[in-house]
Amino acid sequence: MKHIKTLNTKNLQNTVKKGGCGECQTSCQSACKTSCTVGNQSCESTK
Amino acid sequence: MSLVHRYRNNGYNIVLDINSGCIHVVDELVYEVIGLMDQGLEKEEIQNQLVSQYAEEEIRDALEECQELIDQQMLFTEDIYENAIEQFSENHETVVKALCLHIAHDCNLACRYCFAEEGEYHGHRELMTYETGKQALDFLIANSGSRRNLEVDFFGGEPLMNWKVVKDLVAYGRQQEKLHNKNFRFTITTNGVLLNDEMMEFANKEMGNVVLSVDGRKEVHDFMRPFPKGAGSYDLILPKFQKFAESRNQDKYYVRGTFTRHNLDFSKDVLHLADLGFKQISVEPVVAPDEADYAIRREDLPQIFEEYDALSREMIQREKEGKGFNFFHFMIDLTGGPCVYKRLSGCGSGTEYLAVTPWGDLYPCHQFVGEEKFLMGNVWDGIKTPEIQKDFRHCNVYTKEECKNCFARFYCSGGCAANSYNMHNTIHSTYEIGCELQRKRVECAIMIKAALADEN
Numbered sequence: 001m002k003h004i005k006t007l008n009t010k011n012l013q014n015t016v017k018k019g020g021c022g023e024c025q026t027s028c029q030s031a032c033k034t035s036c037t038v039g040n041q042s043c044e045s046t047k
Numbered sequence: 048m049s050l051v052h053r054y055r056n057n058g059y060n061i062v063l064d065i066n067s068g069c070i071h072v073v074d075e076l077v078y079e080v081i082g083l084m085d086q087g088l089e090k091e092e093i094q095n096q097l098v099s100q101y102a103e104e105e106i107r108d109a110l111e112e113c114q115e116l117i118d119q120q121m122l123f124t125e126d127i128y129e130n131a132i133e134q135f136s137e138n139h140e141t142v143v144k145a146l147c148l149h150i151a152h153d154c155n156l157a158c159r160y161c162f163a164e165e166g167e168y169h170g171h172r173e174l175m176t177y178e179t180g181k182q183a184l185d186f187l188i189a190n191s192g193s194r195r196n197l198e199v200d201f202f203g204g205e206p207l208m209n210w211k212v213v214k215d216l217v218a219y220g221r222q223q224e225k226l227h228n229k230n231f232r233f234t235i236t237t238n239g240v241l242l243n244d245e246m247m248e249f250a251n252k253e254m255g256n257v258v259l260s261v262d263g264r265k266e267v268h269d270f271m272r273p274f275p276k277g278a279g280s281y282d283l284i285l286p287k288f289q290k291f292a293e294s295r296n297q298d299k300y301y302v303r304g305t306f307t308r309h310n311l312d313f314s315k316d317v318l319h320l321a322d323l324g325f326k327q328i329s330v331e332p333v334v335a336p337d338e339a340d341y342a343i344r345r346e347d348l349p350q351i352f353e354e355y356d357a358l359s360r361e362m363i364q365r366e367k368e369g370k371g372f373n374f375f376h377f378m379i380d381l382t383g384g385p386c387v388y389k390r391l392s393g394c395g396s397g398t399e400y401l402a403v404t405p406w407g408d409l410y411p412c413h414q415f416v417g418e419e420k421f422l423m424g425n426v427w428d429g430i431k432t433p434e435i436q437k438d439f440r441h442c443n444v445y446t447k448e449e450c451k452n453c454f455a456r457f458y459c460s461g462g463c464a465a466n467s468y469n470m471h472n473t474i475h476s477t478y479e480i481g482c483e484l485q486r487k488r489v490e491c492a493i494m495i496k497a498a499l500a501d502e503n
Contacts, residue, residue, distance in 0.1 A: 001112045003077040007493075007500055008381035011120060012068040012390070012457065016131050019386025023196050025232075026145040026400045027393075028412065040378035040458075040492075041385050044196070 021045055049085055050123045052454035053078060056494040057360060059501075063493065064116075065454050067124040070381065071116070072497045076101050077109045084113065084123070129445045132391045136440050142192035145395065147402040147413045148183055150175045150213055151204040155240045157275040160305055160333050160341055162414060163204060168404070169417035174209040175405040179426065180216040183403045186426040188227050197224075200234045202402075202413055207241040217253050234258065236303075238272070239284030239291075247291050255299060259288045262304035263316020263330065271307065271341070289324060297326040301375060304330040307341035311350050314358040321365070321372045329375030332484055334466050343480055352487050359491040363498045379458070379492040393460035397423070397439025397474075411439055414465030439464065442474050449477045459485045 023044040052063040060078040062071040073081065076097070083093045090110050097106050116122035153172040154163070187197055199220065201213050213235070220231040235250060236258040250257055261284060262268040269279025292300055302325045306313035313330055320328050332351070335342035343351070358374065365371050394400060397411030404416055407426040415421040424431035444450035444461040462485070466478035 001115075003074045003109050004112050004116065005072045005500070006116070006121065007070040007072065007496055008068070009121070010068065010382060010384070011124075012066065012387050013120065013124065013127060015386035015388075016128065020135060020139070020388040021386075022142070022144065022194055022389075022399065024385060024389060026198055026395050028145075028147070028200075028396070028400060040375070040380065041389065042380055043383045043385055043389075046383045 018045075048126075048452050049454075050125065051081060051085055053082060053085075054490055056356070056490055057363075057498065059494055059497045061490075061493055061497060062122075063454060064122050064124055065457070066126045066128070067121055068384075068457060069116075069121040069124075070493055070496070071122070072500070076105060077113065080106070080109045080113060081122070128387055128391060132388065132443055132445065135388050136392070136443070140192055141398050141436060141440060142194055143187055143190040143399055143401055144194045144196070145198035145200070145400040146183060146187050147200045147202045147400070148175065148180060148216075149203060149402060149404050149413070149416060150180065150201045150206040150216075151209040152405050153208050154203060154205045154238070155208065155274070156205070156238050156272055156280055158238075158272045160271060160307060160335060160339075162334075163416075170404075173405040175212060175403075177212050177215050179403075179405065179407045180212055181219050182407060182426045184216060184220050184223060184231075186429065188223060188229060190429070191229065195228065196230050196232060198232045198234065200236060202236050205238050205240065206235055207237050207246065210241070210246065214249060217249075221253075232256075236260065238280070239287050240280060242284070242287045242291065247287075247294055250291075251294055257291070257295070257300045258329075259284075259291065259300060259302045260304070261285065261288055261302050261320065262306070263310070263313065264319045267310045267316055268304075270309065271305070285323070292325055292327075297324075299327075301327045301329045303375075304328075305333050306330055307333040307335070308343055308347060309341050311347055312354060313351075314354040314361070317358055317374060318361060321370075326372045327375075328372055331376070332481070334463075334469070334478065334481065336469070343484075345480060348480070348483055351484065355484075355487050355491050359495050363495055366499060367502060376488045377492040377495055379489070379496065381496055387457070390457040390460050391443050391445075393443065394463070396464050397442075398436055411435065412465060414463075415468070418468075439474065446475055447477060449479075449482070453482065453486070455482075455486045455489045458489045 024041055054061055060073050062073055062081050094106055151174050191197055217233055224231050232255040233253055234256040235254055238260045262271055265281045268281040272280050302320050317328055317330050332343050402410045402413040402416050409423040410416045410421050423435050444456040447461055450456045450461050462477045464474040466481050467476045468474050470478045
């Protein structure tokens, strides 16, 4: 594409069917104890 | 409700397709085209509106490229998750998979911003016994259903004040995990005062993550994190933290600080930590009652935003020079990252994540400890207030009006329940200043990715 550069093609919608195993880390166990930062956690099943 | 979030930062025009999570870096023309599409304009109307500034063919090209992304569900994607998350919350068995063990309600520092009131949590000083801790691990195993990975954070107060119990509980956990086909992931959060070589060695063997509390520059750290008699703690803890981080190969740890109104120029604290050699850094805004002199105020936001921008630019520069470091709140995984359920259900407080007091009481998370109306039961008798658990389970971005139209809802998952409760007396709201900061951090995190992609 000439006008658009897409950084990622992963679509969140695809995780509706497969997601939810719950094995990933709880965000407050990593480094935030006073906020709720979830978007930066990694997925356990795609490691 | 808008389906895209457009913003400019550091010379980049960025379009986030909110519901797919796709991120597009676009030129000026497409930036305008998407803005007009977002207002509901038809292609012809967009042509007419832009024809005085751009060649007709260029506009047609831009529209075609946008259409291609729409067809691939990468632009103006609809939100299909609301029913999915409700069904998910309803149908999934609630299991407990993580405990914040308050191994010591006591502390050897007197940090000014401590939500735990120097370790006392509106209560009294007490250390957790081995028996109570053991029962907590048994409770976790018994309530974890089919989850294999179980997390236990040794928290306080200051957990190193009860080190022998920490070690004994790790040994007990290692023994039990084999019997029950579980995998314990232990972590510890410490101020470093009592930290010694033996502890480091043990933690390097047994702890999947260690969180080391340090606020940044010496004067900043010493002002907010003094000993009870007033002396600063920086000189004592800093060399130990440097050694600890090195011994963990600069991985699987965080130096974690808090910034307040007294150091709104906190990017200097982050960079100070980076200059000391730390590679894993987290510095969070304080959450405090309005009346506290160190609380972040709304009027501080412009300066904080500038600090986040300055920090982003510096991080890009350092990355390019091979001197990069991780900043927890700018981390964003564009290729993997959590599934939508994780993103919508949040930190799991009150459901899969619970805090345990030294005497075995259960609370929704470490920040609710001492709030009697949130007492959920104890590690011997289990959860006695399923209504609290249910309330937390049904607290997500779709139950909060403020979140429904927020572009960052898949990154913060509705924010911190304790922050909401402390500000508005309900877990079903948001902490607005926290939201503003979160949105800014997401924008910066994405911009950094755009800049680094530009480089490659």
